[in-house]
Amino acid sequence: xxxxAGRSGLVAAVPVAFLVVFFVWPSGHVLVRAFxxxxxxxxxxxxxxxxxxxxxxxxxxxxxxLTFGAGLPAAYVVARYDFTGRRLFRxxxxxxxxMPTVVVAVAFLALLRPGGAFAFLGWDRGLAPMIVAQxxxxxxxxxxxxxxxxxxxxxxREDAARMLGASRARVFREVTLPLLxxxxxxxxxxxxxxxxxxFGVVLLxxxxxxxxxxxxxxxxxxxxxxxxxxxxxxxxxxxxVATVLWALSRAQxxxxxxxxxxxxxVTARRPRGxxxxxxxxxxxxxxxxxxxxxxxxALRSVRxxxxxxxxxxxxxxxxxxxxTSVVSPxxxxxxSVLFALVATVIALVVGGCAAFAVAARSRRVGxxxxxxxxxxxxxxxxxxxxxxxxxxxxxxxxxxxAWILIPIAHALIAIPFVVRAVAPALRSIDPRLRDAAAxxxxxxxxxxxxxxxxxxxxAFAVAAxxxAAVSLGEFGATLFLTRPEWSTVPVAIQRLLGRPGExxxxxxxxxxxxxxxxxxxxxxxxxxxxxRHLGEL
Amino acid sequence: MLRVSGxxxxxxxxxxxxxxxxxxxxxxxxxxxxPSGCGKSTLLRAVAGLQPLxxxxxxxxxxxxxxxPPHRRGFGMVFQEYALFPHRDVAGNVAFGLRxxxxxxxxxxxxxxxxxxxxxxGGFRERRVATLSGGEQQRVAxxxxxxxxxxxLMLDEPLGALDRVWRARLVDELPLLLAGxxxxxxxxxxxxxxxxxxxxxxxxxxxxRIVQSGPPAALWDRPADAWTAGFLGFGPAVDAxxxxxxxxxxxxxxxxxxGAPAGAVRLVVRPDGVAVGPGGAVEGTVTRVRFAGARAExxxxxxxxxxxxxxxxxxxxxxxxxxxxxxxxxxALLCYPRPAD
Numbered sequence: 001x002x003x004x005a006g007r008s009g010l011v012a013a014v015p016v017a018f019l020v021v022f023f024v025w026p027s028g029h030v031l032v033r034a035f036x037x038x039x040x041x042x043x044x045x046x047x048x049x050x051x052x053x054x055x056x057x058x059x060x061x062x063x064x065x066l067t068f069g070a071g072l073p074a075a076y077v078v079a080r081y082d083f084t085g086r087r088l089f090r091x092x093x094x095x096x097x098x099m100p101t102v103v104v105a106v107a108f109l110a111l112l113r114p115g116g117a118f119a120f121l122g123w124d125r126g127l128a129p130m131i132v133a134q135x136x137x138x139x140x141x142x143x144x145x146x147x148x149x150x151x152x153x154x155x156x157r158e159d160a161a162r163m164l165g166a167s168r169a170r171v172f173r174e175v176t177l178p179l180l181x182x183x184x185x186x187x188x189x190x191x192x193x194x195x196x197x198x199f200g201v202v203l204l205x206x207x208x209x210x211x212x213x214x215x216x217x218x219x220x221x222x223x224x225x226x227x228x229x230x231x232x233x234x235x236x237x238x239x240x241v242a243t244v245l246w247a248l249s250r251a252q253x254x255x256x257x258x259x260x261x262x263x264x265x266v267t268a269r270r271p272r273g274x275x276x277x278x279x280x281x282x283x284x285x286x287x288x289x290x291x292x293x294x295x296x297x298a299l300r301s302v303r304x305x306x307x308x309x310x311x312x313x314x315x316x317x318x319x320x321x322x323x324t325s326v327v328s329p330x331x332x333x334x335x336s337v338l339f340a341l342v343a344t345v346i347a348l349v350v351g352g353c354a355a356f357a358v359a360a361r362s363r364r365v366g367x368x369x370x371x372x373x374x375x376x377x378x379x380x381x382x383x384x385x386x387x388x389x390x391x392x393x394x395x396x397x398x399x400x401x402a403w404i405l406i407p408i409a410h411a412l413i414a415i416p417f418v419v420r421a422v423a424p425a426l427r428s429i430d431p432r433l434r435d436a437a438a439x440x441x442x443x444x445x446x447x448x449x450x451x452x453x454x455x456x457x458x459a460f461a462v463a464a465x466x467x468a469a470v471s472l473g474e475f476g477a478t479l480f481l482t483r484p485e486w487s488t489v490p491v492a493i494q495r496l497l498g499r500p501g502e503x504x505x506x507x508x509x510x511x512x513x514x515x516x517x518x519x520x521x522x523x524x525x526x527x528x529x530x531x532r533h534l535g536e537l
Numbered sequence: 538m539l540r541v542s543g544x545x546x547x548x549x550x551x552x553x554x555x556x557x558x559x560x561x562x563x564x565x566x567x568x569x570x571x572p573s574g575c576g577k578s579t580l581l582r583a584v585a586g587l588q589p590l591x592x593x594x595x596x597x598x599x600x601x602x603x604x605x606p607p608h609r610r611g612f613g614m615v616f617q618e619y620a621l622f623p624h625r626d627v628a629g630n631v632a633f634g635l636r637x638x639x640x641x642x643x644x645x646x647x648x649x650x651x652x653x654x655x656x657x658x659g660g661f662r663e664r665r666v667a668t669l670s671g672g673e674q675q676r677v678a679x680x681x682x683x684x685x686x687x688x689x690l691m692l693d694e695p696l697g698a699l700d701r702v703w704r705a706r707l708v709d710e711l712p713l714l715l716a717g718x719x720x721x722x723x724x725x726x727x728x729x730x731x732x733x734x735x736x737x738x739x740x741x742x743x744x745x746r747i748v749q750s751g752p753p754a755a756l757w758d759r760p761a762d763a764w765t766a767g768f769l770g771f772g773p774a775v776d777a778x779x780x781x782x783x784x785x786x787x788x789x790x791x792x793x794x795x796g797a798p799a800g801a802v803r804l805v806v807r808p809d810g811v812a813v814g815p816g817g818a819v820e821g822t823v824t825r826v827r828f829a830g831a832r833a834e835x836x837x838x839x840x841x842x843x844x845x846x847x848x849x850x851x852x853x854x855x856x857x858x859x860x861x862x863x864x865x866x867x868x869a870l871l872c873y874p875r876p877a878d
Contacts (some may be wrong), residue, residue, distance in 0.1 A: 140785050428618060432616050432617070432618075433620050433622060435582075435585070435587050435607070435614075435616065435620065436614065436616055436620040436621075436622075436681075437608075437622075437637075437683075438584055438586075438587065438606070438607040438608045438614065438634065439587070439607050439608070439610075439612060439614040439691075440608075440613070440633050440634035440637055440682075440685060441608045441609075441611075441634075441637035441638055441685065442608050442637050443606075443608050446608075446637060447608075450633070451622065452621075455623075455624055496616075507847045511828070523550035
């Protein structure tokens with residue numbers, strides 16, 4: 001027992017060291033800067049910043065509400081009806097969620113800009129496109145979390161209420177809703193977190209009058225070079241997010257009821273009669289909403305100036321590297337792929353060690369480490385970038401301009417997902433399997449090789465795909481750390497969009513389409529691994 | 538041979554295994570029985586080396602095993618609910634121990650086939666373990682443990698997860714398989730009938746201690762104390778008193794059995810010793826007849842004293858409502874000294 005605890009302590013040292021150096025220390029720098037030089041007082045009293053905080057809050061609440069409005073029907077349909085293509089639909093709904101924010105922003109521009117199918121709305125930039133894009137992004141959270149939980153709720157309780165004389169509406173209000181509450185709160189927490197700290201979509205789709213805290217931090221740091229104010233804004237954001245998430249987690253605990261859940265395939269049935277119309281309608285509307293921007297993006301990238309042509313893609317390949325401050329797209333793609341590989345390796349090593357330590361269930365090590373590992377998820381990517389900027393630009397660890405900071409930041413953001421993917425797989429291993437292997441003559445090392453490793457390999461593969469997708473799409477932190485020669489695809493797209501001329505727009509569309517394609521390939525590979533995983537075990 | 542002496546395992550403030558001595562000789566099958574939580578599985582894990590001892594020793598042929606990790610002990614184990622590897626097929630599971638021993642592929646294949654043949658799963662090599670029934674999984678677990686030719690085979694509630702039919706079948710087959718392999722075995726179960734059917738010797742465990750050990754017949758004939766008698770299904774148990782040759786019971790005075798301690802005793806009535814028929818000392822009404830194949834168990838409520846149970850031949854069982862006499866001869870009475878309180 002003590003030997004095992006010792007080993008898990010050793011394994012825990014890797015993630016602890018990594019997180020202390022690359023998360024705790026930079027966060028400390030942000031804190032120190034925020035409290036120094038009166039920046040915090042300025043931020044808290046200046047009406048401009050108050051307006052930003054107010055706007056950030058209400059747009060997050062509005063986006064969350066609209067996301068539920070758009071996602072709940074789909075969650076219900078996926079949970080309660082068995083229809084052809086159900087799994088495909090569920091996988092498809094997840095696609096926007098894993099899309100890089102920049103791709104989503106450019107996709108909406110493709111729809112809304114002059115020449116786009118929805119140009120007549122006159123929504124080129126501003127509040128409306130930004131909110132719609134946030135909903136587009138987060139519908140998956142509602143469908144997967146609420147729908148997943150809903151599918152496991154025992155239908156017979158609802159049947160019992162109906163037999164006792166409750167109408168359909170009352171059953172929903174008095175039985176289904178209270179039982180569903182924990183999942184609703186969980187989904188709301190996540191959507192609120194994502195929309196409150198939304199950066200890429202706001203930066204690219206909104207106007208200066210509608211800026212979130214995250215965008216304001218970036219603007220303070222790069223337009224006004226006021227790092228203390230940027231740090232103070234980061235602190236305010238962290239405090240607000242932490243408070244809201246804490247309150248929501250309390251609400252979730254309170255609403256959690258001990259209830260027997262049932263297998264999902266028992267609760268779903270084929271739609272009958274008019275239900276068929278309802279199910280088809282929900283699937284149709286959801287599909288169109290989620291597919292439209294992505295299809296528009298791909299189509300417009302091959303119709304620059306309204307004519308079918310691959311010229312934008314040819315331009316990507318030939319654009320010289322050094323003519324302007326805009327990096328060559330070819331180099332950006334190379335950088336993105338390189339960073340994704342490095343970030344994935346770092347995240348798998350650090351996150352894998354953390355998962356092993358967390359799953360070892362030694363409370364002294366596991367619990368605090370679990371919390372530590374999840375922290376970067378709560379801090380926004382812009383805060384991570386700002387922290388790196390403040391910390392690694394000067395001794396004792398001067399890495400200013402070093403490309404490695406970019407994949408490290410990506411890895412930091414991806415590590416929580418690795419732990420969440422690998423630790424449950426490790427925990428799911430029946431400890432008796434290890435005992436059985438040991439009694440059959442397997443040394444501790446052989447037990448690890450023969451039992452633990454094969455069972456978690458697939459979880460690692462899924463985690464690797466996730467890391468690569470996160471790294472390819474990461475935007476906020478990268479913007480803080482990038483140099484022209486280390487531009488990634490999202491950064492290159494943003495730079496292209498910031499330049500005048502239709503050619504630049506076409507190229508940004510083409511580049512976004514390439515990024516979308518890369519992401520789709522990774523997600524499809526992940527789904528394949530996951531499906532086989534379920535098929536075999 | 539296996540010798541456990543003074544074994545002690547402490548979890549926090551509770552002593553799961555408390556000074557256990559146990560031996561398993563060559564070709565012998567020893568069963569450890571007791572209610573759940575009595576420490577029998579912990580004892581097994583300690584023998585396997587999966588659970589370190591807080592005191593005492595486990596030795597094999599005189600050599601102390603305390604520093605030997607589980608994978609070097611050369612013991613086999615069939616786990617509760619089998620613990621088959623879900624990521625390997627049947628052959629992969631059975632071959633595991635041989636691979637760990639470094640047995641070559643050709644011999645491995647042959648021995649895996651032999652082992653599967655032995656447990657009656659000839660054509661199951663490539664099957665996924667998740668597609669097997671409980672009984673089949675149990676046999677795979679057995680083949681997996683036996684194929685590595687362990688010095689000692691341990692079985693932890695091996696039939697606990699099976700339905701009746703498979704259970705009955707394997708209770709019959711297990712002793713033959715064990716005898717065929719010539720492997721000494723340590724068998725843990727909560728079911729005394731299963732233990733009696735499988736084992737040469739049975740040890741009864743209660744609260745971490747072994748309270749009695751011996752061949753099944755001796756155990757059945759003379760349980761060491763009132764608790765063990767109750768665990769074997771005897772009863773009712775009542776307070777009684779031996780004065781000279783007379784045993785004073787709630788059912789009236791009876792002849793004290795030979796060797797009964799004088800004074801206050803705990804009296805356990807064994808249903809298989811109660812003689813039902815005319816002239817029985819205690820008269821009562823049959824309130825319940827429970828058939829169990831060839832035998833039936835009657836519940837008889839006398840005019841005074843607690844209800845009695847009597848095992849009779851099913852064909853001769855009186856109907857419910859009949860008034861019968863119950864003879865409580867020396868065969869029916871187990872007397873244990875009762876500490877004065």
